[in-house]
Amino acid sequence: MADPERQATTDDYLARVAAGLHLPEPNAGDVRAELAAHLADATAALIGEGLTPEQAEREAIARLGSPDVLADGLRRAQQTRRRLLAGVGGGMWAAAGHGIGGTLLGYGLLMAVGLSIAVLGAVLNRVIGFDWSLDVSVPYQAWTTTLAAGAMCIGAFLGARRAAHATAARSLRSVREIGPWWALGGSVVLGAWILFILRMPLGWPAVGALMFIPASFAAGATVMIERPGPRIRMRHILLAAVVGFVLPVVLLFGVSAQVGGTLSEVRSGPYASADEMWRAQHFDLIGRRPPDDVAAAFGAGGYSAEGGLIAPYVEVTSAIDLSAWHDLRFEAWRRPSGDISPDPNFRAPFVTAPAELQGTRLQATLRVDRTPGVIYYGLVLTGVGPDGERYLLSGPNGGQTAFVGTIWEWFTAQ
Amino acid sequence: MPGPRLGGSQLLKGTTPLLVLTVIGDGELYGYEIARQIRDRSGGAFAPSEGSLYPTLHQLEQEGALTAAWRDSERGPRRRFYQLTPKGEKLLEASLEQWTSFARSVERVALGEGSHG
Numbered sequence: 001m002a003d004p005e006r007q008a009t010t011d012d013y014l015a016r017v018a019a020g021l022h023l024p025e026p027n028a029g030d031v032r033a034e035l036a037a038h039l040a041d042a043t044a045a046l047i048g049e050g051l052t053p054e055q056a057e058r059e060a061i062a063r064l065g066s067p068d069v070l071a072d073g074l075r076r077a078q079q080t081r082r083r084l085l086a087g088v089g090g091g092m093w094a095a096a097g098h099g100i101g102g103t104l105l106g107y108g109l110l111m112a113v114g115l116s117i118a119v120l121g122a123v124l125n126r127v128i129g130f131d132w133s134l135d136v137s138v139p140y141q142a143w144t145t146t147l148a149a150g151a152m153c154i155g156a157f158l159g160a161r162r163a164a165h166a167t168a169a170r171s172l173r174s175v176r177e178i179g180p181w182w183a184l185g186g187s188v189v190l191g192a193w194i195l196f197i198l199r200m201p202l203g204w205p206a207v208g209a210l211m212f213i214p215a216s217f218a219a220g221a222t223v224m225i226e227r228p229g230p231r232i233r234m235r236h237i238l239l240a241a242v243v244g245f246v247l248p249v250v251l252l253f254g255v256s257a258q259v260g261g262t263l264s265e266v267r268s269g270p271y272a273s274a275d276e277m278w279r280a281q282h283f284d285l286i287g288r289r290p291p292d293d294v295a296a297a298f299g300a301g302g303y304s305a306e307g308g309l310i311a312p313y314v315e316v317t318s319a320i321d322l323s324a325w326h327d328l329r330f331e332a333w334r335r336p337s338g339d340i341s342p343d344p345n346f347r348a349p350f351v352t353a354p355a356e357l358q359g360t361r362l363q364a365t366l367r368v369d370r371t372p373g374v375i376y377y378g379l380v381l382t383g384v385g386p387d388g389e390r391y392l393l394s395g396p397n398g399g400q401t402a403f404v405g406t407i408w409e410w411f412t413a414q
Numbered sequence: 415m416p417g418p419r420l421g422g423s424q425l426l427k428g429t430t431p432l433l434v435l436t437v438i439g440d441g442e443l444y445g446y447e448i449a450r451q452i453r454d455r456s457g458g459a460f461a462p463s464e465g466s467l468y469p470t471l472h473q474l475e476q477e478g479a480l481t482a483a484w485r486d487s488e489r490g491p492r493r494r495f496y497q498l499t500p501k502g503e504k505l506l507e508a509s510l511e512q513w514t515s516f517a518r519s520v521e522r523v524a525l526g527e528g529s530h531g
Contacts, residue, residue, distance in 0.1 A: 031468075065463060073465070
């Protein structure tokens with residue numbers, strides 16, 4: 001029977017070698033078993049040569065040398081470049097798989113949390129009159145981006161964790177050694193992607209959440225990295241899909257964000273005169289009120305939208321001599337929520353485009369998704385009349401937008 | 415006053431893979447037996463550091479010169495047996511040739527053998 005004291009000495013030595021190996025457990029276990037067999041053989045042989053069991057064990061251990069040097073030599077012998085490349089490849093695969101799966105899972109999770117808060121808010125509203133709503137100064141599309149970015153943070157964390165573990169396992173390196181490299185490489189790549197490539201509807205909450213993704217990845221590859229994190233399975237993704245996509249679609253079905261209006265609608269109101277309404281509604285910021293015959297000459301109008309590209313048009317009747325008018329242009333003005341008059345805090349349109357006459361139609365193309373902070377806009381046709389003054393000739397037609405671009409474009413457009 | 419001398423370990427340095435491949439070339443062996451055979455065959459002249467033996471074995475295994483498998487041994491616990499692969503045989507052949515050429519060159523210089531012009 002083995003002497004427990006001797007066993008402890010051998011175990012200590014083997015434990016120190018194993019600790020210095022930084023290899024995954026199956027490989028570390030193999031090395032440990034091989035060295036244990038060697039020490040048993042060497043000790044038995046030395047006892048046969050006349051040494052006491054204690055002397056024999058000490059001598060056998062001494063012949064193997066420093067556990068740290070031995071561990072270093074063994075580790076280097078196993079860490080080949082081929083293994084490292086395989087590890088990086090496996091890590092990238094794991095990062096992509098768990099990154100996407102984690103994002104879907106995170107989306108479902110955040111949706112569930114969001115829906116729970118909405119339900120709680122509705123209950124509190126009913127019971128104690130508590131009023132809560134999202135910040136309306138941020139477009140709803142940007143809130144969607146914020147939600148997606150939050151989900152991507154979860155995906156990045158889980159993907160990084162799995163990537164570090166996959167690389168460590170395949171390259172036979174410790175996850176502590178591999179993790180910081182993944183944190184550095186992943187956060188640089190993700191940072192560049194988010195800063196310069198990813199184009200999404202943005203607001204400050206979305207920008208903050210998106211910028212947190214590289215940090216989340218770095219944290220995933222380093223913080224308590226010994227724990228591999230949850231393995232994402234198909235049933236998790238299906239559950240997330242139900243909570244994150246099907247349920248909201250069912251709940252939000254039929255909701256429309258489009259609003260619109262015309263000058264004729266604006267004219268009706270508690271005003272003594274059209275001029276009084278004009279000033280009260282801040283249309284004087286845009287231009288003068290045209291004479292009725294001029295206003296009547298600009299007939300039906302509207303616009304088509306493709307993403308942030310807006311194509312407004314106004315039909316022109318033969319009752320007006322357009323040659324007396326110049327600098328005809330379509331202008332997009334900021335407007336407050338639920339109102340089609342311009343926002344009095346702004347003295348100029350945020351985008352303009354010259355109106356071109358095509359047959360009987362004045363038309364133009366404008367981008368309304370390149371100006372940070374714009375949510376609701378009103379489209380108007382203006383022109384400089386024979387008297388040299390600018391008139392608001394047609395509109396407004398209202399719409400809703402959000403800044404769409406990269407984070408770099410967001411900051412440079414501020 | 416004695417001048418600088420080459421220690422045994424310095425002479426042995428670099429030859430461990432050759433010695434390992436040579437003894438395994440005669441049949442599969444496990445670590446302790448490899449060390450013992452090197453010591454015995456050299457009449458005790460070469461006693462490779464057991465601490466450097468295992469990294470060498472693992473390195474040769476990674477390079478594809480050796481394969482290893484756990485098997486029961488005649489005595490004691492299971493052992494990790496090493497066997498030469500065809501690549502290992504070629505490596506052994508090349509290493510022997512290199513060593514023989516090197517040893518002859520050293521011999522010629524050290525013992526003053528060969529042509530003097």
